[in-house]
Amino acid sequence: MQTPKNIIQKIWEQHVVHQEEGKPDLLYIDLHLVHEVTSPQAFEGLRMNGRQVRRPDLTYATMDHNVPTRERHIINDPISKKQMDTLKQNCQEFGVTLADINHPDNGIVHVIGPELGLTQPGKTIVCGDSHTSTHGAFGALAFGIGTSEVEHVLATQTLWQAPPKTLNVKVNGRLGTGVTAKDLILAIIGKFGVKFGTGYVIEYTGEAIRAMSMEERMTVCNMSIEGGARAGLISPDETTIEYLRGRKNVPQGQAFEEAAARWKALATDEGAAYDTVVEIDAAEVEPQVTWGTNPGMCIPVTANVPNPNDFEKPSEKDEINRALEYMGLEAGQPISSVKIDHVFIGSCTNSRLSDLRKAAEVIRGKQVAPSVKAMVVPGSFSVKLAAEKEGLDQVFKAAGFEWRDAGCSMCLGMNDDIIPSGERCASTSNRNFEGRQGKGARTHLVSPEMAAAAAIAGHFVDVRKFTAQEVM
């Protein structure tokens, strides 16, 4: 009998082009996603060396990081404009398909890949963006790369990669009502730390993961990198197959059924081993709020901000003190007492239709607190259109939210969507690093439901109680 294998090992073995003692494996890349920020120097490198894009047909580009979210055709920043124009020229010159800002398929690279069916189980997928791990939700081996590697993939369609260690994050039981995929991944990073996944590829397994929709699985896999893992994936199942059926770039008809059978066979074998296994009980996870300056600094909404004196290691004490100072918080204060100035619903973590639907349910018929500026930035053109079709834009606008065009927006503030210094944002994005949303800006990561509830209340509030009663 063959040794049982996990999905990471299966995908790896199928993609090795060359193996040699003392070298990493030369791995074939099935899909290369490109955006405007991390690609210009790579295309320039090709030009300087007289090289071509080896497989333009396996390369797909979009513009997302710099895109304005209102009046998107007017790009005030000439450097942003130049970066976007450069991508357009590079795609024309090298024959790469581009969903530019006028294209109906435009959107955040990690939102459109799955939408268009480019993301498929068993593929190796790379992009010059650390949140490429998102595509792992489909049972693809997807990871972020730097610009030199972007150039390498453009030129050779391969990468030298040492086989990763494998880590099984097993989520036992079911998430409680009002507790989301975002809360789960934050709780995982909070529990195991921001570098528990370094050197590993994660496979998420367990009942709570199986019960999730594809969009929820994308939220979980998206933030693998915040736990240090370049890639995090989930074995494909019926949920995966049904999401992909009929999408633009997947096989159709009988060919789809054949592909589906191959995809399902990729799932981890019964009894397969991993280098490491960690477990978490889903029922114990509560809605999370980050209080500090990395995603591991999170607590349940019912808890208090930590006290540095409760920690022994000097480097930990230092880090907590520095984070509290930056965030303008007192040790021991209830996180629910923290007042917010901004709410951002968007980013490759939480900007899909189901995220918007859930946030809209929380705010329907209510008003954003007078002191709060709130905005929704759908993940793609198509998410925006679908949301408008079912009237979600009206729900948000009636509550006092701004309804914007698609893009990365305030997740990293490369366009005009920036939080002023010292102000505080409840954000559905993935990073609460210092200055991430603007120099001096204070970011608290939460789920779309928690962000929506905070927008109404003007401070953090337990969404489980919020939906049950009116909050002052």
Added chain:
Amino acid sequence: MEPLRIHQGLVCPIDRTNVDTDQIIPKQFLKRIERSGFGQFLFYNWRFDDDGNPRPDFPLNAPEYKGASILVAGENFGCGSSREHAPWAIQDFGFKVLIAPSYADIFKNNCVKNGILAIQASEEQVQTIMKKAKTEGYTLTVNLEDQIVSDNDGFTFHFDIAPYPKEMLLNGWDEIGVTLNYEDKIKQYELAHG
């Protein structure tokens, strides 16, 4: 890429853990389409106040660390974004060697591609260097061939590095050039996998 064999240089300490790439090079500087000139923006928000004046308490601004080429920092250095602008900024500022207890995977890869040696040392070794680097003019010698770090007082340790990145750094190779030697294999793979 310039080969790196033996390097001697002044050590600059940044005594912080989980230094993310948003700190190393903030997002407002990612719009450039060139590969060079990022050094002036290295650790921008930590180096400069809101008016753009240097903060005197940040090590990179201290006169005693002027010309430093070895950076020592706490664990999980380079976490977060995949932006290669981070190693470009580090290199352009003049650093050739990093020493930390651990690094984020993508950042570490990006360093190799740019000829920066990211040495993984133990927490204890890093703390020792951190302390010593607070005295003036502390230099280290890094021998990549023998995988040895040493100072003038007899402090020395051996570090691990995988054969492939070592070879790349020692020779300063263009990786794409190397890979294109395997083009037949790539073609074979493509034929076999449709």
